[in-house]
Amino acid sequence: MTDLGAIVRDIAAEMAEATERGTVADYIAPLKAIDLARFGIALVTADGACHAAGAADEPFSIQSISKVFTLTLALGRVGDQLWQRVGREPSGTAFNSIVQLETEHGIPRNPFINAGAIVVSDMILAGHRPSEAIGEIVRFVRGLAGDEAIYVDESVARAEQASGYRNAALANYMAAFGNVRRPVEETLGVYVHHCAIAMSCRQLALAGRYLMAGGINPETGRRIVSQRRARRINALMLTCGHYDGSGEFAFRVGLPGKSGVGGGILAIAPGRAAIAVWSPGLNERGNSQLGTLALERLVQRTGWSVFEPAEDA
Helix, strand or coil, X not given: CCCHHHHHHHHHHHHHHCCCCCECCCCCHHHHCCCCCCCEEEEEECCCCEEEEECCCCCEECHHHXXXXXXXXXXXXXXXXXXXXXXCCCCCCCCCCCHHHHHCCCCCCCCCCHHHHHHHHHHHHCCCCHHHHHHHXXXXXXXXXXXXXXXXXXXXXXXXXXXXXHHHXXXXXXXXXXXXXXXXXXXXXXXXXXXCEEECHHHHHHHCHHHHCCCECCCCCCECCCHHHHHXXXXXXXXXXXXXXXXXXXXXXXXXXXXXXXXXXXXXXXXXXXXXXXXXXXXXXXXXXXXXXXXXXXXXXXXXXXXXXXXXX
């Protein structure tokens, strides 16, 4: 029987010894100050066991990982109408690129690039004040994780708003095509606040359980999304969750995953586990360097890649 606790501890020890750790995101001041030596990992299995090591209980800014949860929330509200305003294809470009919006008439390629997540935020905001929409997102994530301590780091949100010229350009450009329908500053306010949610690896892995369990929160038995929709969210995570590094992540790790420039990655082994890793140093594509390496080693030792043959085959 695989000793997952030992594997997780071994990987954390190996990451502690790594010398090539990437560079922190330097355009958001609070993230620039994070110690490169930090590393955490948490893994929650289908039977509810949690294995954690390193800084697994230290909150960090989840940034674009929050887009998984806002997509889930928006799909619950508007259903498949969402895909009239957001595509489902890999972008092949950086997370904050504007180049495709003109030729594709203001329709962002997928919900995980910044432009796509801004449109999703616009959908969640519809009919609400910004504070209500932000509160709904935070309550949703707290409910998924079963933890009321999850919060928005206001210092990160303020820093992102102060330096968010490119996101403002994306939002205004899409508004010109009628694909951002609320006041741009309100939609951007919702967007930066959900990106500024702070969570630990343990909380993040717990929040991701519904994607491991066919759309059901295994602790409460509550259905979050249909099995079909959970499968499709996982498919988008696999193909689009690491921006222009998604192919490389699929090649090396072989799991649905969503990264954030805070250094976190949420990965899903369907039917087996939800995994969260955190290391603030990023590679040249803006994804956690050691987080990716840790997940690659986890899959090598467990055989959890979605491309591995089934155990009973």
